[in-house]
Amino acid sequence: MRSPTTLASLADELRAIVGQSGVLHAGSDLLVFECDGYQIEKNSPDIAAFPRSTDEVARVVRAAARYEIPIVPRGAGTSLAGGCLPVGGGLMIVLTRMKRILEINLRDRYAVVEPGVVNAWLNQALAGTGYHYAPDPSSQGACTIGGNVATNSGGPHTLKYGVTVNHVLGLEAVLADGRVIQCGGPAEDSPGLDLVGALVGSEGTLAIVAKIWVRLTRNPQGCRTMLAVYDTIDEATDTISQIIGAGIIPAAIEMMDQGIIAAVEQAYHFGFPLDAQAVLLIEVDGLEAGLDAQRDVVAELCRQCGARNVQFAADATERQLLWKSRKQAFGAIGRLSPNYCTQDGVVPRTKLPHILRRILAIGEKHRVRIVNVFHAGDGNIHPIILYDEREPGAIERVLQASGEILDECIHCGGSVTGEHGIGVEKIRYMAKMFTADDLAAMEHLRTAFNPENRLNPCKMLPTAGGCGMEQIRPGRRAAL
Amino acid sequence: MSHTASELLPLTGTVAPPDSAALAGALRQASADGTPLYPIGGGTSLDYGLPARAPGLGLSLARLDRIVDYPARDMTITVEAGIKMSVLAAALAEQRQRLPVDVPQAERATLGGVIATNASGPLRYGHGTIRDYVIGISVVDGRGMEFKGGGRVVKNVAGYDFCKLLVGSLGTIGVITQATLKVKPLPESSALVACRLRDHEQAEQLLAGLVASRTSPTAIELLAGPAWEDEPALEPIEPAQTGSGFGQLVIALEGTAVEVQSMTATLADEWRAFGVAAHVLPPERAESLWKRLREFPAAREGGQPHFAPKAPQNEPVPNAGLVAKINVPASRTIEMIRLAGEIQPDCSVQAHAGNGVIVVRMPSFPSGGISRLWIGRLQPAAQQVGGSAVILSCSQVSELTRQAVWGRPAQAAMLMEAVHRQFDPKNLLNPGRFVYS
Numbered sequence: 001m002r003s004p005t006t007l008a009s010l011a012d013e014l015r016a017i018v019g020q021s022g023v024l025h026a027g028s029d030l031l032v033f034e035c036d037g038y039q040i041e042k043n044s045p046d047i048a049a050f051p052r053s054t055d056e057v058a059r060v061v062r063a064a065a066r067y068e069i070p071i072v073p074r075g076a077g078t079s080l081a082g083g084c085l086p087v088g089g090g091l092m093i094v095l096t097r098m099k100r101i102l103e104i105n106l107r108d109r110y111a112v113v114e115p116g117v118v119n120a121w122l123n124q125a126l127a128g129t130g131y132h133y134a135p136d137p138s139s140q141g142a143c144t145i146g147g148n149v150a151t152n153s154g155g156p157h158t159l160k161y162g163v164t165v166n167h168v169l170g171l172e173a174v175l176a177d178g179r180v181i182q183c184g185g186p187a188e189d190s191p192g193l194d195l196v197g198a199l200v201g202s203e204g205t206l207a208i209v210a211k212i213w214v215r216l217t218r219n220p221q222g223c224r225t226m227l228a229v230y231d232t233i234d235e236a237t238d239t240i241s242q243i244i245g246a247g248i249i250p251a252a253i254e255m256m257d258q259g260i261i262a263a264v265e266q267a268y269h270f271g272f273p274l275d276a277q278a279v280l281l282i283e284v285d286g287l288e289a290g291l292d293a294q295r296d297v298v299a300e301l302c303r304q305c306g307a308r309n310v311q312f313a314a315d316a317t318e319r320q321l322l323w324k325s326r327k328q329a330f331g332a333i334g335r336l337s338p339n340y341c342t343q344d345g346v347v348p349r350t351k352l353p354h355i356l357r358r359i360l361a362i363g364e365k366h367r368v369r370i371v372n373v374f375h376a377g378d379g380n381i382h383p384i385i386l387y388d389e390r391e392p393g394a395i396e397r398v399l400q401a402s403g404e405i406l407d408e409c410i411h412c413g414g415s416v417t418g419e420h421g422i423g424v425e426k427i428r429y430m431a432k433m434f435t436a437d438d439l440a441a442m443e444h445l446r447t448a449f450n451p452e453n454r455l456n457p458c459k460m461l462p463t464a465g466g467c468g469m470e471q472i473r474p475g476r477r478a479a480l
Numbered sequence: 481m482s483h484t485a486s487e488l489l490p491l492t493g494t495v496a497p498p499d500s501a502a503l504a505g506a507l508r509q510a511s512a513d514g515t516p517l518y519p520i521g522g523g524t525s526l527d528y529g530l531p532a533r534a535p536g537l538g539l540s541l542a543r544l545d546r547i548v549d550y551p552a553r554d555m556t557i558t559v560e561a562g563i564k565m566s567v568l569a570a571a572l573a574e575q576r577q578r579l580p581v582d583v584p585q586a587e588r589a590t591l592g593g594v595i596a597t598n599a600s601g602p603l604r605y606g607h608g609t610i611r612d613y614v615i616g617i618s619v620v621d622g623r624g625m626e627f628k629g630g631g632r633v634v635k636n637v638a639g640y641d642f643c644k645l646l647v648g649s650l651g652t653i654g655v656i657t658q659a660t661l662k663v664k665p666l667p668e669s670s671a672l673v674a675c676r677l678r679d680h681e682q683a684e685q686l687l688a689g690l691v692a693s694r695t696s697p698t699a700i701e702l703l704a705g706p707a708w709e710d711e712p713a714l715e716p717i718e719p720a721q722t723g724s725g726f727g728q729l730v731i732a733l734e735g736t737a738v739e740v741q742s743m744t745a746t747l748a749d750e751w752r753a754f755g756v757a758a759h760v761l762p763p764e765r766a767e768s769l770w771k772r773l774r775e776f777p778a779a780r781e782g783g784q785p786h787f788a789p790k791a792p793q794n795e796p797v798p799n800a801g802l803v804a805k806i807n808v809p810a811s812r813t814i815e816m817i818r819l820a821g822e823i824q825p826d827c828s829v830q831a832h833a834g835n836g837v838i839v840v841r842m843p844s845f846p847s848g849g850i851s852r853l854w855i856g857r858l859q860p861a862a863q864q865v866g867g868s869a870v871i872l873s874c875s876q877v878s879e880l881t882r883q884a885v886w887g888r889p890a891q892a893a894m895l896m897e898a899v900h901r902q903f904d905p906k907n908l909l910n911p912g913r914f915v916y917s
Binding site: 241349378448 | 553554555556576600608611612619621625626627629631636637639642643644645647648649653688691692695696735736739741742805808809810811835837866867868870886887890891892893895896898899902915
């Protein structure tokens with residue numbers, strides 16, 4: 001139990017470290033931190049601190065340790081599984097003031113950034129250099145690289161270029177006791193265990209990342225972007241298997257179904273055909289020398305699978321509009337429904353036709369409308385379940401439909417999350433994907449880093465439930 | 481001449497379980513008895529790491545060599561850890577696919593061994609390392625508990641990424657029994673383009689130039705020292721300009737035939753601006769050189785595989801080599817090669833120069849001990865240029881210390897030890913051989 005006096009005393013200590021403006025303590029100031037993109041469950045932290053350096057993070061963490069208060073690290077809060085939900089309150093360490101790009105080294109093909117750097121800023125800083133940072137989550141205009149590291153984010157272009165962990169060379173991190181470690185760095189293969197690999201995707205449960213060495217990727221010489229239009233979803237999903245099966249790895253294959261096409265078209269007026277059941281946004285990139293040929297092969301495969309039309313982006317402007325439509329599709333959903341819940345599951349690519357049929361059936365069964373926009377080339381689906389929270393029983397039906405979709409992903413040999421993590425939302429699926437021994441092994445890893453379980457408690461592992469919290473009613477978690 | 485595991489490790493016996501359940505049983509028994517265990521794949525890297533001194537049981541993965549599932553259209557494959565890399569490559573090639581991780585002795589090396597040692601080769605510049613391909617892993621820890629991480633899909637962030645934790649852990653976190661890999665299409669065409677280098681300065685100019693190249697090489701190999709002087713594939717290549725010549729630069733290009741053709745022409749143009757002639761090796765020469773590039777870390781001067789025999793104390797093995805791997809930021813590669821040459825003028829070098837990974841091989845074992853004569857100077861030099869050096873293989877193990885093999889402890893060493901203790905609390909897995917004791 002944390003008394004107001006204790007919290008006031010901690011707040012004073014934190015102000016001494018990060019300054020008066022670097023601490024939020026009043027209840028109403030903290031409301032903005034009560035959830036991330038997963039809005040079904042909410043709880044405010046007791047205090048939020050905004051450090052500006054590794055040293056300040058370490059001192060804040062040490063202060064929290066003295067008060068035995070849990071810590072939840074947070075970037076921009078764009079995650080979708082409740083990874084930033086301060087279950088049980090505690091101290092939220094908001095890393096958005098650590099937003100400097102510390103170094104760009106083209107000769108060694110890396111950059112060093114602070115965790116609060118927004119993903120898109122790095123590529124803006126790299127414009128004109130011939131290099132870019134490859135991981136490009138759809139929320140890249142808002143999400144931070146620290147958050148990308150925490151969730152091992154993907155994005156459309158990760159089909160060819162890999163997810164965040166494939167592009168992180170090193171990390172500086174603050175452990176639960178305030179010690180600062182560095183693992184990896186500009187020199188590859190440093191002797192010892194790959195702690196970078198363990199930390200990426202650990203959802204803030206192992207350490208607080210304070211500095212990141214990222215790999216820079218040479219820009220492709222050119223790209224060809226096309227839109228294939230289908231009368232049936234099966235034809236679209238079959239195309240994906242055919243392209244990959246033909247040994248072509250496009251830079252991206254994104255799929256949108258009819259529901260999302262309508263919303264996106266209303267918002268961005270690209271000229272998407274409203275009667276199409278599905279479109280594929282496909283991009284191939286590489287050397288100019290081979291690109292036209294590769295584009296033609298892909299377009300031919302689309303047609304063979306039943307595409308009624310394959311349109312090519314005529315120029316950079318058209319390409320940008322296409323990508324804008326895709327990446328900001330979620331913003332357009334507001335036109336469809338007052339509330340929505342985005343799911344994040346993965347199936348083997350060849351199971352896409354099956355899972356999309358099942359999603360349709362599950363939506364009908366639970367009387368919820370589901371639209372789809374997702375990273376089809378990776379098998380990473382994002383069914384978006386539309387609802388109105390004012391309608392009695394709506395949330396329950398959304399949760400049931402979500403659950404059945406994720407169960408089906410597991411049944412297909414897939415995963416319950418491809419890029420947003422487990423957070424609090426998916427804890428109950430961990431025991432479906434993993435055995436008790438698998439989970440015990442995960443527990444062992446966490447214990448090595450975070451023995452008192454004060455870093456982002458009650459996240460990712462079902463065994464983390466025993467930390468004095470309970471779900472006090474559907475959609476609300478709080479401290480006892 | 482090759483050596484058996486029992487010559488390289490202090491084995492009291494060897495078991496070869498038929499499946500992972502039996503393997504877990506063997507580990508549980510060993511845990512109960514306090515018996516050290518030495519996982520053995522193809523036996524190609526048993527001289528990597530500190531020599532084992534505690535007698536224990538060999539745990540052969542030879543019978544766990546099945547292809548469990550190969551949904552080729554998903555471009556993933558699930559195999560048992562004991563599968564030979566060459567067998568895996570052949571199965572993938574039937575579907576025109578590959579795992580683009582090239583390691584020495586693929587006919588003997590196993591996938592589990594490659595994961596455990598994080599072995600890599602020239603292709604790492606263009607394709608990354610095994611770390612980038614393992615998407616699921618099954619493991620038995622030091623208690624005999626079976627666990628897994630990841631899964632069978634290419635994108636998956638459920639739970640901690642044990643795949644990465646196991647890569648390069650030298651069998652100390654657990655014995656790898658099975659892995660799921662993502663694979664890539666085989667390229668339609670490939671070529672090697674080479675040039676002879678005048679001196680260190682020119683080498684750095686060319687390497688820096690490749691950072692801005694309009695080509696996309698899959699390997700950037702810098703070769704120097706006596707081992708390469710008689711390489712027949714490189715014989716017709718004239719020195720870049722006058723001078724005795726420092727070494728060769730070999731670039732691998734892959735893609736469609738059109739792409740490879742375009743890149744070789746582009747590279748030749750780019751090098752011409754540096755006053756350097758680019759030689760496209762004829763296919764048969766390219767093939768033989770590629771094989772040698774792959775095998776260099778494991779080869780003796782004569783090109784034969786080198787395995788360190790278990791030498792009696794204080795008795796040097798004649799004509800046996802010593803191989804170190806140095807990792808520095810890529811831009812410091814030439815500087816590091818120069819330092820290595822100052823420390824040992826007749827050493828031979830293969831640098832994966834785009835990555836700053838430098839394999840240095842001595843022609844014979846230095847008299848008087850490694851620490852004092854060679855590694856003792858190489859490691860501070862590597863640190864000076866922002867990296868580290870480890871011994872990859874060594875024929876005379878009696879003088880190897882932790883410092884000699886692994887260098888100065890990593891800054892996060894205490895954390896690595898804490899992780900290790902969680903999975904192998906009795907310190908029975910490859911005890912004493914890795915960076916932690």
